[in-house]
Amino acid sequence: xxxxxxxxxxxxxYMGGKSQKEIAGLVxxxxxxxxxxxxxxxxxxxxxxxxxxxxxxEENLRKLISDLAAKAIRVxxxxxxxxxxxxxxxxxxxxxxxNRITDAASKWNxxxxxxxxxxxxxxxxxxxxxxxxxxxVRNYSPKLYMEMLDxxxxxxxxxxxxxx
Numbered sequence: 683x684x685x686x687x688x689x690x691x692x693x694x695x696y697m698g699g700k701s702q703k704e705i706a707g708l709v710x711x712x713x714x715x716x717x718x719x720x721x722x723x724x725x726x727x728x729x730x731x732x733x734x735x736x737x738x739x740e741e742n743l744r745k746l747i748s749d750l751a752a753k754a755i756r757v758x759x760x761x762x763x764x765x766x767x768x769x770x771x772x773x774x775x776x777x778x779x780x781n782r783i784t785d786a787a788s789k790w791n792x793x794x795x796x797x798x799x800x801x802x803x804x805x806x807x808x809x810x811x812x813x814x815x816x817x818x819v820r821n822y823s824p825k826l827y828m829e830m831l832d833x834x835x836x837x838x839x840x841x842x843x844x845x846x
Contacts, residue, residue, distance in 0.1 A: 689719055696725050697732065743794040750787040754780060805845040812838060 688709045695705045702720060706713040720726055757780045764773040816834055820827035 689723075692716055692719055693723070693725060696720065697729055699729075699733075739797050740794065743790055743797065747787055747790050747794060750783055750790065754783045754787065757783060803845070805842060808841060808845060809838065812841075 688711055692705045692709050692711070695708060696702070696716075700708070702716045703713050706716045709716070757776050761773055761776045761780065764770075764776060812834075816827065816830070819830060
């Protein structure tokens with residue numbers, strides 16, 4: 683395996699969460715080599731952005747809100763049972779718990795909406811990034827760039843309609 687292939691494989695493994703030691707064994711290079719790649723090419727920052735970024739926060743908040751909704755449903759069912767049994771104290775206690783749950787869900791939902799709004803990418807930003815990518819492809823391989831022209835046009839049109 684050439685160094686470029688080893689490095690590409692190592693990056694894929696690193697982004698997947700493998701340790702540098704594991705990667706060194708799998709790719710059959712020294713751990714020092716993997717460490718050098720991680721530092722030189724900014725893999726650690728990229729991995730952190732992927733795993734600890736705003737999208738992960740969104741997913742965690744969605745799960746938290748979903749769990750709170752399930753808990754609220756459970757408490758509402760218990761309230762109905764307490765009402766049917768004429769257990770006023772239990773009913774009022776459950777109602778207080780339900781109020782706390784729905785208040786927490788509301789606050790977490792506001793946080794989710796704020797993070798979700800931050801994560802939305804504007805059309806101009808997306809087009810700028812894609813222009814940089816296509817320019818990089820053109821510099822790397824003019825032939826490949828020419829082969830991609832139809833794709834570029836259709837992709838950018840599709841995205842413009844979706845985000846614009």
